[in-house]
Structures are given as C-alpha cells and as structure tokens.
Amino acid sequence: MITACRPLFLMETVPMVGRKPEFSIPVVDMSAYLHNNRDLDELDSVVSQIRLACSTSGFFQIVGHGISQKMQDSVLCASKALFSLGEEEKLKLKAKPGVGYETFGSQTLEAGKKPDLKEGYFFSREIPGLQPPYKPFCTPNIWPETNLLPEEEFKSPLLSYHTAMHELAVRILDLLARGLNISNTSIMKDFCREPIATVRLLHYPPHPDINDNTMVGAGAHTDFGAITILLTDGNSGLQVLNQSTKEWIDVPPRSDAFVVNIGDLLQTWTSGHYKSNIHRVINTSGQERYSVPFFFDGNPEFLVEPLDGSATEKYTVREHLLLRYKQSF
Numbered sequence: 001m002i003t004a005c006r007p008l009f010l011m012e013t014v015p016m017v018g019r020k021p022e023f024s025i026p027v028v029d030m031s032a033y034l035h036n037n038r039d040l041d042e043l044d045s046v047v048s049q050i051r052l053a054c055s056t057s058g059f060f061q062i063v064g065h066g067i068s069q070k071m072q073d074s075v076l077c078a079s080k081a082l083f084s085l086g087e088e089e090k091l092k093l094k095a096k097p098g099v100g101y102e103t104f105g106s107q108t109l110e111a112g113k114k115p116d117l118k119e120g121y122f123f124s125r126e127i128p129g130l131q132p133p134y135k136p137f138c139t140p141n142i143w144p145e146t147n148l149l150p151e152e153e154f155k156s157p158l159l160s161y162h163t164a165m166h167e168l169a170v171r172i173l174d175l176l177a178r179g180l181n182i183s184n185t186s187i188m189k190d191f192c193r194e195p196i197a198t199v200r201l202l203h204y205p206p207h208p209d210i211n212d213n214t215m216v217g218a219g220a221h222t223d224f225g226a227i228t229i230l231l232t233d234g235n236s237g238l239q240v241l242n243q244s245t246k247e248w249i250d251v252p253p254r255s256d257a258f259v260v261n262i263g264d265l266l267q268t269w270t271s272g273h274y275k276s277n278i279h280r281v282i283n284t285s286g287q288e289r290y291s292v293p294f295f296f297d298g299n300p301e302f303l304v305e306p307l308d309g310s311a312t313e314k315y316t317v318r319e320h321l322l323l324r325y326k327q328s329f
C-alpha cells in the first residue's frame, strides 16, 4: 500500500523562537520514556532534548536505552570474527550492495576522495517464505558457513540484535514524532510496517597516513534513510560537520551510548525541520575500529513527500534507496 504522510505533523504548533539554537550533539537519557515513567516533565525533557538536537546537528547519543552490554559485546565479537576470516571465505559472502560482504574500496561516499577504507557486511531480518524474484532490499541474507562461524556465535546473536534495534528504532521514531506534535499515529505505523532495516558490520583499519587527506574511512556523506543507530567499539573516528562554522566535530565514543542520527528521508519528510547532517569517519585512533550502524529506512512502498506540500516529485522509500545505493557503490 502506498501512503502519503502530509497530514501527520502539526509543525506550526512548535515554532522556533529566539536566537538560533547552538549546534550540539547531546547525550540523552531515554530511561524515563522506556520505563513508562508517568512524570510528564521528564518525558517532555527527553522529547525536547531530542527535538533540539535533530533541528541543529541532526545527531544525539542515547543512554538508558535498555540494550544490554552483553548483547553489544556479542555483536562486536561476531563482527571481529567475520572480518578475521580469510579473503577467499569473505568473498563467498559477496552479493549486491546492501546484502552480504562488501570488500575494501567498494563504496566511495565522497567524490574526489579515494574509495572508502572500510570493509563491511550487511544483513536484514529473516523474511519467512521469501521466494524469487526478489524485490530490491527484500533478498535473503547470506550467512557464513557454520563450520567457520557457528550459528550461536554469529547468526543468532546478530538476528537478536536486529530485533532489539528494530524495537529501539520504533521507540526513537515515536520520540521524534512527539517532538513534532504528531496528531495521527496511524501513518507512523504504516511507515514502520515491514520496514527495510539493515545492520551493517563495519571494520576500519588504522588510517595509513594521517597527512594524506585523500584517504578516508567513510567519506563525507548523509545517511539515506530515516534514522541510523550506531554502536561503536569505543575507538574514535566519527566526525559531524558543523555547517555554520565548517568545522568537523568529533563524536566522543561512549561505551554506554548509541549514536543516533537523522537520514535524508526524514529530513525530506519533515521539510527540513530535522536535519540529515554530513558526517565522515577517519580512523586516527591507531587501532582497528569496528562499528555497527543500524539503518531504519521504513516501509519500501511508503510514499515520501514533504509536509509543506513543496514536492515537485514524490518517491517511494524503495525508489529513493535504490538511487542512493547506485550513486555510491
């Protein structure tokens, strides 16, 4: 079903007053929301901190998110095991962009730079009864052989993580919607139904030459979808552009936090109220860096159009993602 989103937000009820808010990437404690805290002031404070972050930097970190350290460790451990496999084994997992293994240099996120210095592995939720011909972004996962990576150390923890991230993403979207005084939640439900939602394991080797600025771990880009929830291994490297000062701002890694950012779909959808900001990765930590973004892109058939009616063209989530993947891979 194709769904329009125009009647969803009542943004005129949340005007920006006073001077332009400062660019910041706050750390927000979500626990008041997750624990169904009835203290409305606390809940309002969570909503307004997130709303302010999304309308300035487009980035915030969350703590009190309810995802156990054990689950996070199991994902990073699975990721390290995968990238330690021999080249020949990893290449057996290669398919189209967005599924399975991606070799070093397969993506160039920033024009004018060398291909990104990272390798990756994508998977989505398992869709029961999936049969060819497959629609884009609805294809089967490609798992490594279990004699190399046993199911209980790889596939199982990763699928559990996907489920947990999916739930967390829906909650964060609810908080984002509250920040815009949404009057009708059924469209949000439509957007979240059977979504394209992908986990990407990433591995960045240490930057080989700090003086060579043609090399980047991930070139400057904006994310394609609705929101991204990022797990990192504690090594720095992620930077966000402050568009007013043109400075790159480091996102300090925290072991208790996920980094959340707005993607292009949500920026378009909210007529720019929520910013999809430019970011990049340069791994100057001197260590191997592992990170795990979860991209929540929404219902593939959902029709995205700006709320202010300024659309000259409308496109579905699937059409938008197909274009963005084609441009960068």
Ligand SMILES: O=C(O)CCC(=O)C(=O)O
Residues within 6 Å of the ligand: 200, 202, 218, 223, 230, 232, 237, 238, 279, 280, 281, 291, 292, 293
């Ligand atoms: O690895 C990171 O810290 C960020 C990755 C990223 O921006 C992406 O995959 O879109």
Ligand SMILES: [Fe+2]
Residues within 6 Å of the ligand: 221, 222, 223, 228, 279
């Ligand atoms: Fe990104």
